Amino acid sequence: MDIQAPRGVRDILPDESWKWAYVLNSVAKVMADFGHSEIHLPIFENTELFSRGVGETTDIVEKEMYTFTDRGSRSLTLRPEATAGMVRAALEHGMCSQNAAARLWCWGPMFRYERPQKGRYRQFFQIDAEVLGIAGPAADVDTIALSVEMFRRLALRGLRVALNSVGCPQCRPAYRDALLAYFGANRDALCETCQARLERNPLRVLDCKSASCSAVADAAPAIYDHLCPECAAHFDEVKSGLARLGLPFSLDKRLVRGLDYYTKTAYEIISGDLSQGAQNAVCGGGRYDNLAESIGGPHTPGVGFAAGIDRIVLVMEEQNCSFGKRAQTEVYIVARDDASRPTAQVLAGKLRSAGISAAYDAGDSVKYARSFKAQMKSALSARWQCIIEANGTFTLSGGGSDLTLTEGELVNYIEEHR
């Protein structure tokens, strides 16, 4: 076949999709336990939502968005992340008016034109949780606790919470100046990309992964010396809140995240196990008190996170975590001869109505029907194989020795032994 899935986009096949169902079931329970309601958001939005919300100088907006013009000449963009859409929806529907908080979550595909590699795709899936309408640090602590609990229930090991504060519009300009002066003096040691973006966004040099920039960034001024009293107090309370809950974290002064909207708290959860050339952040988030205003809404503080489902499943596979039991068809019905094929169809219907999962060879005419041997081969993947005999009885195998049963006995036996 000459048409394949586009580069960086993959099919989640049945051998993997059942693992996703397990992860999402577990996540839905944690979200409910933390008071978050599920919301379904559109996959495309007006382009302006992201250019204004995520920030014009971010990698996402500058070079990663899938933007297109529709037949009505509107500029639309496949969502590269969920937070901006979540805030837009909450404001549009008045979900956090009168200072009432909205606790929401969603999951689904995001789209970024990135260089594909293991754990990094152009269509990838995120779980996203947001608390809108609370300015205080307890909401940050609760959000971090929610993400940690999500991973604890999935039994992921070796995760590390990296924490930072990125300040606010009051304290960031002075820090930005200090970084500009420092990186400016070391300009020749920076990679080409960072040299080019230094004036526009010096904070991004801090999280550049190139070896040369890393060495320079390690000795860069720390934001902690530049936080305004409000941001410093907020940061202290987040740290003491996490300590109170017994949640370990490490400070990372180079953690700035790739989206402009963050204020104060920024954090990531990193896995030691996505090491061999794969991306190692499984979750990232923080506070974004000015996002709502930047998209034209009233001041609405917010805090949340996004976690990558593709990467969670990858880490769980690497760590041999349990995905529960894969659903298996209970009974596969096999017709020994052509005359009993209609009986297979009727019996499958009866079993399914009784809540027993059943399959059979759906070739319903002699022409398309498969041989007894071929049917038996398919049947082996089911819990039981049920052969329809010429005399109208059923031979059930799969539970030790074969049993000869009538139809009524068959349903009772399965109900008792499943």
Ligand code: AMP
């Ligand atoms: P971000 O929205 O960039 O803060 O990313 C949050 C999480 O989404 C990351 O920690 C990853 O787990 C996941 N993620 C981000 N970009 C990708 C991608 N291109 N492919 C797969 N997962 C991704």
